[in-house]
Amino acid sequence: MTVYTTACPRNCYSTCTMQAEVIDGRLRRIMPHRGNQATAEGPCLKGLSYVERVVSPDRILHPLRRQPGGNFERISWDEALSLIVEKLETYRRDLGPQSVLYFAGSGTKGLLNGVGSAFWRSYGGYTTTYGDLCWPAGLEATRLTLGANRHNAPWDLENARLIVLWGKNSAETNIHQMTFVDQALAKGARLVVIDPRRTQTAERAELFIQPRPGTDGALALAVAQLLIQRDLIDHNFINRHVRGFERYREMAAEVTVEEAAAICEIPVAEIEQLADALGTIEPATICAGYGMQRYTNSGQTMRAMLALLAMTGNLGRPGAGWQFANLQSAVFDQVQDPIAFYPPAEPDGVVRVGVSTARLGRDMLACQDPPLAMAWVERGNPVTQNPDTHRVLEAFRALDFRVVVDQFLTDTAREADLVLPAKTMFEQSDVIGAYWHPYLNLRQKVLDPPGEVKTETEIYGLLAERMGLQPELDGVPIPGPSDVEIDTWLERRLAPFEITLDTLREGPVLAPGHQEVAFSDLQFPTASGKIELASAEARERWQADPLPRYVESAESPRRDSPEARKYPLYFMTPNTKNRIHSQFNNLSLIRRVSDRPRAMIHPQDAADRGIDDGQTVRLFNDRGSLEIAAQYDYGLRRGCVAVTNGWWMTDGGAVNVCTMGRETDMGYGAAFHDNLVEVEKVR
Ligand SMILES: Nc1nc2c(c(=O)[nH]1)N[C@H]1C(S)=C(S)[C@@H](COP(=O)(O)OP(=O)(O)OC[C@H]3O[C@@H](n4cnc5c(=O)[nH]c(N)nc54)[C@H](O)[C@@H]3O)O[C@H]1N2
Ligand SMILES: Nc1nc2c(c(=O)[nH]1)N[C@H]1C(S)=C(S)[C@@H](COP(=O)(O)OP(=O)(O)OC[C@H]3O[C@@H](n4cnc5c(=O)[nH]c(N)nc54)[C@H](O)[C@@H]3O)O[C@H]1N2
Ligand SMILES: [Mo]
Numbered sequence: 001m002t003v004y005t006t007a008c009p010r011n012c013y014s015t016c017t018m019q020a021e022v023i024d025g026r027l028r029r030i031m032p033h034r035g036n037q038a039t040a041e042g043p044c045l046k047g048l049s050y051v052e053r054v055v056s057p058d059r060i061l062h063p064l065r066r067q068p069g070g071n072f073e074r075i076s077w078d079e080a081l082s083l084i085v086e087k088l089e090t091y092r093r094d095l096g097p098q099s100v101l102y103f104a105g106s107g108t109k110g111l112l113n114g115v116g117s118a119f120w121r122s123y124g125g126y127t128t129t130y131g132d133l134c135w136p137a138g139l140e141a142t143r144l145t146l147g148a149n150r151h152n153a154p155w156d157l158e159n160a161r162l163i164v165l166w167g168k169n170s171a172e173t174n175i176h177q178m179t180f181v182d183q184a185l186a187k188g189a190r191l192v193v194i195d196p197r198r199t200q201t202a203e204r205a206e207l208f209i210q211p212r213p214g215t216d217g218a219l220a221l222a223v224a225q226l227l228i229q230r231d232l233i234d235h236n237f238i239n240r241h242v243r244g245f246e247r248y249r250e251m252a253a254e255v256t257v258e259e260a261a262a263i264c265e266i267p268v269a270e271i272e273q274l275a276d277a278l279g280t281i282e283p284a285t286i287c288a289g290y291g292m293q294r295y296t297n298s299g300q301t302m303r304a305m306l307a308l309l310a311m312t313g314n315l316g317r318p319g320a321g322w323q324f325a326n327l328q329s330a331v332f333d334q335v336q337d338p339i340a341f342y343p344p345a346e347p348d349g350v351v352r353v354g355v356s357t358a359r360l361g362r363d364m365l366a367c368q369d370p371p372l373a374m375a376w377v378e379r380g381n382p383v384t385q386n387p388d389t390h391r392v393l394e395a396f397r398a399l400d401f402r403v404v405v406d407q408f409l410t411d412t413a414r415e416a417d418l419v420l421p422a423k424t425m426f427e428q429s430d431v432i433g434a435y436w437h438p439y440l441n442l443r444q445k446v447l448d449p450p451g452e453v454k455t456e457t458e459i460y461g462l463l464a465e466r467m468g469l470q471p472e473l474d475g476v477p478i479p480g481p482s483d484v485e486i487d488t489w490l491e492r493r494l495a496p497f498e499i500t501l502d503t504l505r506e507g508p509v510l511a512p513g514h515q516e517v518a519f520s521d522l523q524f525p526t527a528s529g530k531i532e533l534a535s536a537e538a539r540e541r542w543q544a545d546p547l548p549r550y551v552e553s554a555e556s557p558r559r560d561s562p563e564a565r566k567y568p569l570y571f572m573t574p575n576t577k578n579r580i581h582s583q584f585n586n587l588s589l590i591r592r593v594s595d596r597p598r599a600m601i602h603p604q605d606a607a608d609r610g611i612d613d614g615q616t617v618r619l620f621n622d623r624g625s626l627e628i629a630a631q632y633d634y635g636l637r638r639g640c641v642a643v644t645n646g647w648w649m650t651d652g653g654a655v656n657v658c659t660m661g662r663e664t665d666m667g668y669g670a671a672f673h674d675n676l677v678e679v680e681k682v683r
Contacts, residue, residue, distance in 0.1 A: 105380015168289025198635025
């Protein structure tokens with residue numbers, strides 16, 4: 001029996017450090033690792049389910065090729081690689097290398113993910129996505145305001161006297177944060193939750209506000225106005241550290257508190273209570289989730305929310321601050337700047353063509369110079385996770401050749417001509433950062449890949465060899481597949497930080513230079529060196545108002561839009577406890593607690609449509625429809641219907657059939673939640 005330190009590389013706040021017990025070459029147990037102060041209590045059910053996941057009978061263990069009838073048949077690696085090489089050489093010769101789309105999702109974190117783009121660069125160019133499905137509107141809003149995305153250590157939340165969980169459902173999506181919320185509450189802190197859904201997180205709140213979706217910007221401006229009127233602001237802090245306050249103050253007064261309450265469809269008293277709390281209790285921390293960050297007005301919304309902390313002096317000290325993304329452990333990445341990810345050209349002159357990940361299907365179909373012939377997908381499930389599924393399917397089906405690298409036969413893999421088996425986190429070592437806690441972790445190799453599974457590093461190495469390419473990452477050749485070569489490569493990446501693999505084998509290491517209390521020096525790396533409530537850069541980069549003025553989101557029922565005339569319900573597609581997006585739900589352990597998709601609906605909205613609890617309904621708009629069981633939810637705001645995202649099409653719950661591929665106002669994010677539907681009972 002051997003116990004190894006490892007860490008969960010899923011796209012999740014917690015990035016738990018854990019221990020993996022291996023007996024006779026099999027993973028037997030996942031256990032907590034106390035060395036990570038943020039996740040010491042141990043992993044969630046998903047983490048425990050790795051024991052099943054690595055040996056799941058559904059895992060793909062060898063290359064599969066689609067046959068003319070649609071079934072997949074096992075082929076050898078030699079056949080698979082020959083086929084890919086033949087296709088790649090043909091497309092490059094006949095159409096140019098940009099006729100190949102390289103699509104990489106967020107299925108797993110690691111430095112070795114960079115091997116993919118290294119290969120495609122060496123191929124001579126490629127088409128790829130820019131933007132991100134997840135968080136860029138908030139990242140950019142934070143960068144414009146504070147200059148950088150970092151926040152206090154997770155455990156510092158214990159020092160907060162006021163915690164606002166705003167559009168964040170920590171009890172499901174960041175369960176370890178609830179430990180620190182609990183500790184703060186035990187010491188007398190107050191908790192506010194702002195969410196149109198009464199979530200598990202909301203159950204803990206003393207003040208719970210349910211605004212109309214997409215209107216948090218108006219709420220924040222109204223709170224600002226009250227703080228100013230009642231003189232509950234920190235003049236000293238503003239004078240020293242804030243730029244643009246006067247203009248912000250005038251702008252916030254353009255809409256009265258009563259008007260804002262009408263926009264948000266909440267009582268004025270709730271806005272007053274929030275303002276009172278923020279103005280009189282300190283230190284205060286706002287934990288901003290991703291909920292209100294997926295609308296067409298989200299960058300401005302996040303800027304308006306952040307201003308509340310700037311005005312009350314709640315930055316740069318213990319128990320205070322803006323917890324959105326803590327990129328202090330992202331020490332290997334380039335600048336955290338969305339423009340840097342916009343891909344038209346690389347420094348070495350290799351031409352990349354960019355398609356917006358928010359508009360994936362539409363942009364793929366629009367590619368003309370050259371048209372796309374092939375797609376390579378790894379670590380992603382764009383058919384279920386990118387907006388506008390039907391358009392994504394149309395774009396994939398219009399291609400000549402599709403390769404998907406995955407562990408399971410997902411909806412996207414089912415569309416492929418060739419499916420290549422992917423490793424799991426236990427089958428190749430890699431170093432990972434996090435976006436909530438400040439640790440670097442080693443995700444250790446503890447098992448040999450089963451069947452004929454090869455890591456992406458090896459697959460790209462073999463292709464490069466056959467094609468005579470020399471992919472380079474960071475100016476050195478990509479590593480070979482052996483454990484020694486991988487370790488040597490990782491050691492090289494770690495060397496500048498004076499961290500060794502041996503240290504990481506023991507446990508996580510705090511990122512070099514990390515600040516336990518972010519901005520404690522009150523140095524804000526913006527253009528002015530101050531917190532910017534008015535931002536010239538917002539206009540230059542995003543053609544946005546320099547001030548975060550409130551505008552209705554694109555599909556708001558209050559706009560005179562075609563959607564609003566036909567469809568009355570906001571379609572909410574939040575994350576859920578026992579999946580990470582489209583992962584985990586194929587495991588029997590998870591199925592036991594999460595058996596089938598459901599559309600949560602307020603009983604009154606259901607009654608208006610003659611829908612009984614549990615009845616099958618059709619949820620639809622012009623883009624698509626789902627047949628799904630309705631479930632009464634007394635805690636949901638009226639006028640909303642909610643289905644968690646990540647169900648597969650084969651489960652009948654792929655929510656993105658109804659969403660629209662639209663970008664957020666800044667950062668090239670996806671405005672998934674800006675989205676109206678109707679629900680009717682199925683006779
Ligand atoms: N268990 C689990 N954990 C996860 C993930 C997962 O899939 N499962 N995914 C990880 C990833 S990649 C992400 S991005 C994060 C996301 O983490 P969260 O931000 O916590 O999760 P979301 O479900 O995206 O959104 C949070 C809440 O925002 C609410 N919301 C929607 N629209 C609005 C609005 O207009 N205003 C307000 N105030 N609230 C609104 C939703 O009802 C939802 O409850 O979680 C990470 N952690
Ligand atoms: N409607 C709606 N849609 C959403 C959201 C929403 O709130 N609403 N949330 C969005 C957000 S925040 C995110 S982050 C995205 C996430 O969407 P995606 O980035 O697509 O992520 P996942 O569904 O977690 O995983 C994708 C695939 O990666 C595979 N995978 C895991 N590890 C590896 C590996 O090592 N190698 C390879 N080759 N494959 C691997 C998994 O098996 C899985 O099939 O979804 C977005 N989609
Ligand atoms: Mo995400």
